[in-house]
Amino acid sequence: MLKIDKILFPCALLLAFSSCRPWTPASEPDMVQYELKGNISSMRNTVYSLDSTSNGYVASRIEPSLDNIYIEFDELGRKTLLRRYNSRNEPTGSETFTYGKNGLLKSEKAVSASGDVTETTTYTYRNGRLHSLTVRDGLDSLRKREEYRYFGKDSVKVTLNLSGKTDRGYRILAYDSKGRNISNRMYSADGEKVLSEFRNVYDSTGRVINAYTESVLLGRMDISTTYDENGFRSEQHLTGNRGETSLRYTFKVDKEGNWTERITERNGTPIRLEIRELKYRD
Numbered sequence: 001m002l003k004i005d006k007i008l009f010p011c012a013l014l015l016a017f018s019s020c021r022p023w024t025p026a027s028e029p030d031m032v033q034y035e036l037k038g039n040i041s042s043m044r045n046t047v048y049s050l051d052s053t054s055n056g057y058v059a060s061r062i063e064p065s066l067d068n069i070y071i072e073f074d075e076l077g078r079k080t081l082l083r084r085y086n087s088r089n090e091p092t093g094s095e096t097f098t099y100g101k102n103g104l105l106k107s108e109k110a111v112s113a114s115g116d117v118t119e120t121t122t123y124t125y126r127n128g129r130l131h132s133l134t135v136r137d138g139l140d141s142l143r144k145r146e147e148y149r150y151f152g153k154d155s156v157k158v159t160l161n162l163s164g165k166t167d168r169g170y171r172i173l174a175y176d177s178k179g180r181n182i183s184n185r186m187y188s189a190d191g192e193k194v195l196s197e198f199r200n201v202y203d204s205t206g207r208v209i210n211a212y213t214e215s216v217l218l219g220r221m222d223i224s225t226t227y228d229e230n231g232f233r234s235e236q237h238l239t240g241n242r243g244e245t246s247l248r249y250t251f252k253v254d255k256e257g258n259w260t261e262r263i264t265e266r267n268g269t270p271i272r273l274e275i276r277e278l279k280y281r282d
Contacts, residue, residue, distance in 0.1 A: 022127045023153045026179035031077040035232055036278075038256045040077075044070045044277040046089070050263075050270045057270045062087045067274065075281070076103070093118065102128065119143070153177075169195065180206065186215075207231070232259060256280065 034043065047067050048059035062068065064087045072081040083094040093112045100106040102125070110119040117138045124132045133146040145161040158171040167189050174183040184198040196215035203209045207227055214220040219241035228234040228251075236247040245266060252261040256278075264272040 022129055022150065024129050024179065025156065025173075025175055025181065029077055030079045031073060034071070036258055038258065039075075039281040040073055040258075040278055041281050042070065042072045042279045046085075046275050048273040048275070050273055052269075059273045062089055063272065078105075100125075104128070104130075176202070178206070205231075230257060230259075254278065 031037065031040065034045075036043065045067055047063045047065040049061050049063045050057040051060040062085075066084070068085040068087075068089075070081075070083040070085070071079050074080050078097070078099060080097050081094060082097075084092050086092050091113050093110060095108055095110050097108050098106045104125055105123055107123065108121040109117060112118050119135060119137055120140075121133065121135045123130060124134075129150060130148050132148065133144075134142070135144040137143050142163055144163075147159045147161075149157045149159075151157065154175050156173040156175075158173065159167055160169050160171070162168045169189050170187055170191075172183075172185045172187070173181055176182050180200070180202055182200055182202075185194060186196040187194060196217075197213070199212040200208050201210040207225075209225055211223045211225070212221070213223075221238060221240035224237045225233055226235045230251075230253065232249065232251055234249050238245040238247070246268075248265040248268075250263050250265075251259040254260050258276075258278055260276050260278065262274045262276075263270055264274075
């Protein structure tokens with residue numbers, strides 16, 4: 001097992017005797033996560049299942065999906081509201097996001113469709129880096145706490161604590177020279193067992209072209225991704241314990257260069273249609 005505590009001492013000396021500034025892992029902007037660009041104020045994404053017909057395919061019903069969402073963005077492209085919908089197009093709950101004066105995410109609040117607070121997450125920082133993450137339920141009882149320790153310029157240790165009990169395990173996150181996460185390995189509390197592992201490979205523009213995941217519960221999965229000339233994810237090939245799957249994505253794009261419709265084909269068969277309603281600021 002990697003004894004990462006030994007890495008701390010040299011870094012401490014550098015900080016004490018030089019002007020070395022703490023490194024910070026790179027973060028992906030919220031709008032980039034949704035393949036969006038421009039001055040967008042909101043997005044509504046609805047997912048439909050496609051059924052075959054004699055004339056091709058038809059969108060028959062709204063698909064139960066975590067992608068049935070509405071998002072509002074501030075002028076800096078950060079999401080401030082995320083609302084989720086079910087297959088009846090009814091809101092099931094929402095999350096609001098607040099930011100501190102330093103521009104960093106300060107808190108998240110999850111609210112049920114009836115308006116009850118179900119979960120609150122707060123973030124604390126030191127030297128501009130995430131120090132802790134605390135999750136509490138609607139009754140203000142502790143659900144989870146994560147504490148972050150930084151080593152050198154390439155690794156972070158995240159200690160996990162659930163419901164106020166003793167440490168339940170930890171994660172080691174590794175980063176490349178540009179601060180991008182290249183691996184995330186979860187250990188048991190005693191460090192003797194690897195519970196899960198994720199690895200990312202990036203292209204020259206910083207897009208993930210290969211992702212590998214393995215866990216004791218879900219097995220392994222290797223995902224390779226290609227992108228089109230607009231930078232949209234266009235094809236994915238998934239290989240895992242249950243075999244292989246190929247996904248292909250085709251788009252309709254608006255005048256601002258954002259996609260407003262996307263069709264997903266699985267092994268050559270269209271299975272899913274997503275329609276996005278985008279609102280731009282003047």
